[in-house]
Amino acid sequence: MFRHMLVPLDGSRLAEAVLPVTASLALALDAQVTLLHVVEPGAPPTVHGDVHLTQAGEAEGYLRGVAEAMAARGVRAAVAVGQGADVAGVIASRAAALGTDLIVLCTHGRGGVRALLFGRVAEQVLARGTVPVLLMAPTAVRREQVWTVRRLLVPLDGSTMAEAALPAATALARALDAEVALVMVVPTVATIADDRATAARLMPTAGAALLDVEAEQAVTYLQGVKARLEQEGVRVAMAVERGEPVRVLLDRLAGPDVDLLVMATHGRSGVSAVWAGSVASRLVARSPRPVLLIRIPRGGDQAGLQSDLPRSG
Incomplete structure (x- = not known):
């Protein structure tokens, strides 16, 4: 169970809150990780206070940097860039195409924004297949922090x-x-x-x-x-x-x-x-x-x- 994890990232520090969780699970389960960014047409220039990655090349460069940081911790991470206005749909279809068995993502924000992301991504993915979804709130967690489960x-x-x-x-x-x-x-x-x-x-x-x-x-x-x-x-x-x-x-x-x-x-x-x-x-x-x-x-x-x-x- 959980041999291949899909981790959508938008380039923001908030989204990177999932990285310690991803690394801990990947190491414990000997699982492969695929980091995904979805390029949205007409996206705003910033996302959660960070520059929005609107070009496939810069998105791939960002993901490779994250993959290198994870590799330094012993985690096998590949990168993938998708495109489309329906971010939730792209994530769901990419999960199916890759055969991933767990999707890990940040809920981004509070109240309506978190509820919207939950509805658009988690519920759609769960409705379309059987892939479990791990959701977590954004925190000030740094990439190198270790997440433990007792x-x-x-x-x-x-x-x-x-x-x-x-x-x-x-x-x-x-x-x-x-x-x-x-x-x-x-x-x-x-x-x-x-x-x-x-x-x-x-x-x-x-x-x-x-x-x-x-x-x-x-x-x-x-x-x-x-x-x-x-x-x-x-x-x-x-x-x-x-x-x-x-x-x-x-x-x-x-x-x-x-x-x-x-x-x-x-x-x-x-x-x-x-x-x-x-x-x-x-x-x-x-x-x-x-x-x-x-x-x-x-x-x-x-x-x-x-x-x-x-x-x-």
């Missing part, structure tokens, strides 16, 4: 769909000598947001009791997954958290003991809302850690753990 956070919901993230997480954990932290978020009556919310709030005592049962079931479920992964030689921790999924996961990611979030990208309501597209994009937009998004296979089982609260409608 713990990978993997949210689950009791479904095989969410478990689509586990093979990648376990492979990375072995390669990086890291721990996999399994987490399941069960809502409270105050934070439940799916079609059970009305019933839970009309009958708060009964609703709280049913959600408590759901939390107990989640513990049993995670214990089973933990035992399975430990049999494969992976160090595993587990936790059942209570509250609103995005807030809980962001709190975990803000702590010092998590270095990477690995998650599947689709699901359903209730506890599984963490895999809904809107929730995934909210996590990507606000996560202080890199986020590895894994495409759920088509036709996957959607069953997850949910209480028997009546649903509206």
Whole structure:
């Protein structure tokens, strides 16, 4: 898994925030890296405060400089220059043509800009194929900085769909000598947001009791997954958290003991809302850690753990 990584760069220092992550993964996985720049017709003269690379020759020269810096760290890096107004489309098509199995890119900015890039690149790539996408926020990281992973956070919901993230997480954990932290978020009556919310709030005592049962079931479920992964030689921790999924996961990611979030990208309501597209994009937009998004296979089982609260409608 992850033998060939595609890394789009626009020439800005912000985009280069992905380079320490790329180098660490490439060395740990013995993976090849292809650095890509897409020349856009009519592009502005600057991008994120840096000169925009608008000519194929200068783009290739820039990428070769980055490749040389990575080679000094022992990373095999090739360069490629594409052209087109649809940057996301060029990245997706180049990934398919090269046979890459991981795309690594910076989300560039905050709020709408990050959300736009997530939608145009990550969602398009995931929709068109099965290539995982590793996204990270721009930082002041220099090229030579070393990125280490001690713990990978993997949210689950009791479904095989969410478990689509586990093979990648376990492979990375072995390669990086890291721990996999399994987490399941069960809502409270105050934070439940799916079609059970009305019933839970009309009958708060009964609703709280049913959600408590759901939390107990989640513990049993995670214990089973933990035992399975430990049999494969992976160090595993587990936790059942209570509250609103995005807030809980962001709190975990803000702590010092998590270095990477690995998650599947689709699901359903209730506890599984963490895999809904809107929730995934909210996590990507606000996560202080890199986020590895894994495409759920088509036709996957959607069953997850949910209480028997009546649903509206």
